[in-house]
Amino acid sequence: MSSNANPNRVRTVAFRLTAWYLVLFTLAALALMFIAHARLRATLRQRTDADLVEDLAELEALYVTRGITTLQANFEREAASSGIENLFLLLVQPQGKILASSDLKPWKDVVLPPKSVGPLLPGHIAHQILTGPGREVAVRMACKGMADGNNLFIGLSLAEEDEWMKIFRQILASAMLAMIVSGGFMGWRLAHRAMDGVKRVTQTALQIGQDRLGKRVNIGREGQEIERLAQAFNGMLERIDSLVKNLREVTDNLAHDLRSPLTRLRGLAETTITSDSRPVDCSELAATVVEETDALIALLNTMLEIARTDSGMHQLMNAPIDVGALVATTIELFRPAAEDCGISLKYAAAAEDLTICGDLARLQRVMANLMDNAMKHTPCGGTISLSVTRDQGHVTIVVADTGDGIAAKDLPRIFDRFYRGDASRSQPGSGLGLSLSLAIVRAHKGDIRVESAPGKGSVFTIWLPKPNAAPQTPPHITNS
């Protein structure tokens, strides 16, 4: 398996996650900055307006109590103390004539009242922003109608407010830059951490490519999704590992099973060639060749049949089958051989409807395999009992013998291809009978289980679903 050791960073999920995180983070920070900026400006403006209104009230009191001359002197003093370019003060008649004012020289570029404001009712206060051509700093103006009909104006340059806003913007900009840099770094770290699990899975997959199927991914703590990915991957490896082992075992067994007869055939042929062969020897050789090759063909055919049945390639017949009759016929077939060996055969069938839908020829093969095994492993004087019963959704066939039984270590493996118990090696057989039987029964959506104890015999139970029965697991059937 080849790996891209130096992947394009821009195409990595970690990079994309970080980029998305940065974009969203920057947009959120910008929106926050915009809102904070607007709020601060509004607050400063409110404070400026409140100060102007307070000043107007004081000036009005002065005008009412001390008259216009004191007001003029106050105007000049106030403007001088704040800076004449920062503050202007005016008392204007409703017709527009200026009665008193501070020094207006720096305000020539601004459209001053009364042109900028209409007539005001007594006690009424209005606010306005004044600008002038080329003027950088705006002016906030407030005016108030006096009881005698004159209007009092005060205008304040917003230079100070602008200065505060500028400082605030600088602080916000540096804070935002720091936040974006640290946020980007954190996003990069987090994305990398989240991807660590995926990297470990990839790493393990690459090592498996180097024929190390036993390797597993360590399940870390990067989060549930990654843990589940690692678990699923390990589960898949487990299955592949067992399949590969199984395949190796099958190949080894097959090679072994093919080698012995082929070696025998070769030996025979060699002996016939080297000796002064007579026609009678040749016909003996031919008979042996036919016998051995038939056995080999049967072995290969059984293997093919298991593979095809397992993969669903074999189309099963789907005809009604009376399971009671099927079992009775099988018993009759084996009865002569059983009598020869002194084995008694017993059969009990329920009196109810034992019909299922399936492939008669294949189910006959299953019964023949089970009966053949029972006969092989039951000594003379033993008993083989068969029974067929019906439950809610299925028909159950039980084949029980009083034979050798199966060793506990063999029990989980007897349905594996080519598996033969130690005690059976002296008996004829290929170790494929039970695998084929299980494949056929499973193709009928049923199951086979076995219970056995050495010296006490074995009980094979076949469970076959009845037509239209809801799928369910066989009750009370366990491999033990």
Ligand code: ADP
């Ligand atoms: P084979 O009979 O060709 O060896 P099977 O697949 O039919 O292969 O059976 C696999 C193994 O299961 C047998 O080798 C034997 O060890 C065990 N076995 C099957 N049926 C019985 C039985 N009724 N009693 C004891 N052992 C059995």
